[in-house]
Amino acid sequence: xxxxxxxxxxxxxxxxxxxxxxxxxxxxxxxxxxxxxxxxxxxxxxxxxxxxxxxxxxxxxxxxxxxxxxxxxxxxxxxxxxxxxxxxxxxxxxxxxxxxxxxxxxxxxxxxxxxxxxxxxxxxxxxxxxxxxxxxxxxxxxxxxxxxxxxxxxxxxxxxxxxxxxxxxxxxxxxxxxxxxxxxxxxxxxxxxxxxxxxxxxxxxxxxxxxxxxxxxxxxxxxxxxxxxxxxxxxxxxxxxxxxxxxxxxxxxxxxxxxxxxxxxxxxxxxxxxxxxxxxxxxxxxxxxxxxxxxxxxxxxxxxxxxxxxxxxxxxxxxxxxxxxxxxxxxxxxxxxxxxxxxxxxxxxxxxxxxxxxxxxxxxxxxxxxxxxxxxxxxxxxxxxxxxxxxxxxxxxxxxxxxxxxxxxxxxxxxxxxxxxxxxxxxxxxxxxxxxxxxxxxxxxxxxxxxxxxxxxxxxxxxxxxxxxxxxxxxxxxxxxxxxxxxxxxxxxxxxxxxxxxxxxxxxxxxxxxxxxxxxxxxxxxxxxxxxxxxxxxxxxxxxxxxxxxxxxxxxxxxxxxxxxxxxxxxxxxxxxxxxxxxxxxxxxxxxxxxxxxxxxxxxxxxxxxxxxxxxxxxxxxxxxxxxxxxxxxxxxxxxxxxxxxxxxxxxxxxxxxxxxxxxxxxxxxxxxxxxxxxxxxxxxxxxxxxxxxxxxxxxxxxxxxxxxxxxxxxxxxxxxxxxxxxxxxxxxxxxxxxxxxxxxxxxxxxxxxxxxxxxxxxxxxxxxxxxxxxxxxxxxxxxxxxxxxxxxxxxxxxxxxxxxxxxxxxxxxxxxxxxxxxxxxxxxxxxxxxxxxxxxxxxxxxxxxxxxxxxxxxxxxxx
Numbered sequence: 066x067x068x069x070x071x072x073x074x075x076x077x078x079x080x081x082x083x084x085x086x087x088x089x090x091x092x093x094x095x096x097x098x099x100x101x102x103x104x105x106x107x108x109x110x111x112x113x114x115x116x117x118x119x120x121x122x123x124x125x126x127x128x129x130x131x132x133x134x135x136x137x138x139x140x141x142x143x144x145x146x147x148x149x150x151x152x153x154x155x156x157x158x159x160x161x162x163x164x165x166x167x168x169x170x171x172x173x174x175x176x177x178x179x180x181x182x183x184x185x186x187x188x189x190x191x192x193x194x195x196x197x198x199x200x201x202x203x204x205x206x207x208x209x210x211x212x213x214x215x216x217x218x219x220x221x222x223x224x225x226x227x228x229x230x231x232x233x234x235x236x237x238x239x240x241x242x243x244x245x246x247x248x249x250x251x252x253x254x255x256x257x258x259x260x261x262x263x264x265x266x267x268x269x270x271x272x273x274x275x276x277x278x279x280x281x282x283x284x285x286x287x288x289x290x291x292x293x294x295x296x297x298x299x300x301x302x303x304x305x306x307x308x309x310x311x312x313x314x315x316x317x318x319x320x321x322x323x324x325x326x327x328x329x330x331x332x333x334x335x336x337x338x339x340x341x342x343x344x345x346x347x348x349x350x351x352x353x354x355x356x357x358x359x360x361x362x363x364x365x366x367x368x369x370x371x372x373x374x375x376x377x378x379x380x381x382x383x384x385x386x387x388x389x390x391x392x393x394x395x396x397x398x399x400x401x402x403x404x405x406x407x408x409x410x411x412x413x414x415x416x417x418x419x420x421x422x423x424x425x426x427x428x429x430x431x432x433x434x435x436x437x438x439x440x441x442x443x444x445x446x447x448x449x450x451x452x453x454x455x456x457x458x459x460x461x462x463x464x465x466x467x468x469x470x471x472x473x474x475x476x477x478x479x480x481x482x483x484x485x486x487x488x489x490x491x492x493x494x495x496x497x498x499x500x501x502x503x504x505x506x507x508x509x510x511x512x513x514x515x516x517x518x519x520x521x522x523x524x525x526x527x528x529x530x531x532x533x534x535x536x537x538x539x540x541x542x543x544x545x546x547x548x549x550x551x552x553x554x555x556x557x558x559x560x561x562x563x564x565x566x567x568x569x570x571x572x573x574x575x576x577x578x579x580x581x582x583x584x585x586x587x588x589x590x591x592x593x594x595x596x597x598x599x600x601x602x603x604x605x606x607x608x609x610x611x612x613x614x615x616x617x618x619x620x621x622x623x624x625x626x627x628x629x630x631x632x633x634x635x636x637x638x639x640x641x642x643x644x645x646x647x648x649x650x651x652x653x654x655x656x657x658x659x660x661x662x663x664x665x666x667x668x669x670x671x672x673x674x675x676x677x678x679x680x681x682x683x684x685x686x687x688x689x690x691x692x693x694x695x696x697x698x699x700x701x702x703x704x705x706x707x708x709x710x711x712x713x714x715x716x717x718x719x720x721x722x723x724x725x726x727x728x729x730x731x732x733x734x735x736x737x738x739x740x741x742x743x744x745x746x747x748x749x750x751x752x753x754x755x756x757x758x759x760x761x762x763x764x765x766x767x768x769x770x771x772x773x774x775x776x777x778x779x780x781x782x783x784x785x786x787x788x789x790x791x792x793x794x795x796x797x798x799x800x801x802x803x804x805x806x807x808x809x810x811x812x813x814x815x816x817x818x819x820x821x822x823x824x825x826x827x828x829x830x831x832x833x834x835x836x837x838x839x840x841x842x843x844x845x846x847x848x849x850x851x852x853x854x855x856x857x858x859x860x861x862x863x864x865x866x867x868x869x870x871x872x873x874x875x876x877x878x879x880x881x882x883x884x885x886x887x888x889x890x891x892x893x894x895x896x897x898x899x900x901x902x903x904x905x906x907x908x909x910x911x912x913x914x915x916x917x918x919x920x921x922x923x924x925x926x927x928x929x
Contacts, residue, residue: 070101078215080184080191085219086340090255091194099165106163113171115303121175162189169193177202198338221253238277240664242638250284252356264288277667286361295362305332314363316379318351318392323382373403394418409437416447423632425451442471446481450595454636456672458491479555480596493709528563529713533571536564558587565605572753572782574612581605607644614786619648639668643681653819654855659688679711683719690729725762753781789817802832822851880907885924
């Protein structure tokens, strides 16, 4: 905006054309510019519209009111009248004239020609707002080509800009998942964004939970703000355009020819030019409203009786055989909204399509209308999956209890049984309860082998026990035999995924990754399954990459999934955030991990399809305790105690993180003792990968006695992470300054910055004890560099305390003394006559040197 104000104020251009699509903010920018210039210029306004587009000089009537009927159609007479009006206006108290033109793309050619003459003659400066399609009339466009006008293109807000807006408007943390949902729904359109924020907050959909703004449901399309935006847009359109928009909103995606046959090709071209509708290429080409929420809002303005009339018009011209995907689903939804009968076959197909697109309410409402006895079980399973997506696990379990047995021979049978197990586990019922029920009602195979139901439950039990030898045997058998008609790909994907997780826990993540990739190869036929196989396999892939220390590969898998599965964000975003937070935690990026884990826990509280909430609260508790956020740590500790039982395979690590967190929180030795006890259990001994992770927690808490055990365990664990730990532990034990410095440098280069940081800290102590003070200070500087790269203000742990004492500079001493007295950064800056930034920088370096986290700890840590 400042740029436009300066162009007008400095007179560098006689006209400025602000170009943007609908709702991007061109009118708001125009209003803001005129408001800024109102004190220096005479402001006149012209409001063009499609209704006046066919009336020569129609928009100029306010300035040509004294002309006769004959003169009012003469360009020369209109120009004279405009000149006279401007001169009279300026004769009052002086000042140049600024003519603001809204919706300039609707100007008739005659009016545009007059305005071009006004600009060329320098009678007034013009700011004109218009849409790129159809664009400005030719006379104004020519001025831009001739260099007499400047063009400014406004574009939709990108994701970062939407995040900035939300951060400014909302007081609290706005997690990435909330930003993504609002950005995708609004399309970056400021007008839609503003309406969404108000409507969502008023409806309670956008709510603040523990300081974090969460979406508690679907963004509303029937809110008053969005309705107002639609109503305002409709009022500016011709009746035939309004009618066409309603047709496309109700039927879309709908064949272009269908709408052209009803509304006319010219109307369709006009709406395409105005970017109110978009065209998807294909046979046939299909039209949709530019924004799905905007389409929903338009539908809400149409009465049922009028909707039925429009439906009949479309059906008379539409070939049902050409409907596909979204268009087929919308045709069923529309018919049901109007009370038109739809066959059970069509409704079943539409319900599955809605489920595939995570339109859960639509899937449930359509499936509930199916009454054919043979189709009811599958319809109930579809309803159950939609409920599961929404986090309504008890309701989903109740439906699945009724339909799983009739679907035993259906291709979806394994998926439905898996979903039933997951729903029951989500409400706290253990696997054994479901297994007993299946054993009671399910029929055995009859040939002495397990039925597929028994096989499925057996695999789940082995996975829960993390019994990788038994899982490996089962998978070997499966890989050799031909898939059965029922349970083939689903059972193999399940078995390979469970094996992948078990192998990672046992310290064999490289082999586990092979199993996870084989599970992924089974996914194509399962993409539309009623069970969430893609997400199940994704979790195993990421777990194996993290166990190997392949952080970038893990992040790539998460991002690849998120980019390709936007509709499922409301269901699985909490799980994805947890995986990201766990990855950051494993890398030692504690503050960044905390920023991700807190929103992840809040999301999982609402929706926990992969049973990660209990594990997530353990990680969140650990991160909060490490960073000294006592209040949040205590809350997360209670959340962990209150959480339903998660997937049993995560229990060992969850228990370890909780014990370590308790030690960081209280420092009474009990948490460390609990970790040491956990290390000796049979369960930990059998899972070398998990054991190594537990040992690093003890080491990080300042227990050097575990270093030999770290060496022994690391030798038996595959992957770069274990190799790096072994290198660090060996150098630590040798206690040679040169070796430690070299080790730290190699670890840093390999991407294990947190381990490099520990090696530098150890090196600084060893070198200081050897009298090599200069090199000790170099090690400290490198340690601080690692802290900075990790994004930390400080690093909790006893390694810092083990570093040699470093003298504070005179300036640091002065600042610390004032800080201990309770002065703020600004007060210290005023007292010492330095900048606030200087104070902050000195305090940061002092924290690092003394190994403290806040002002409260400064006094106790100061050298005596």
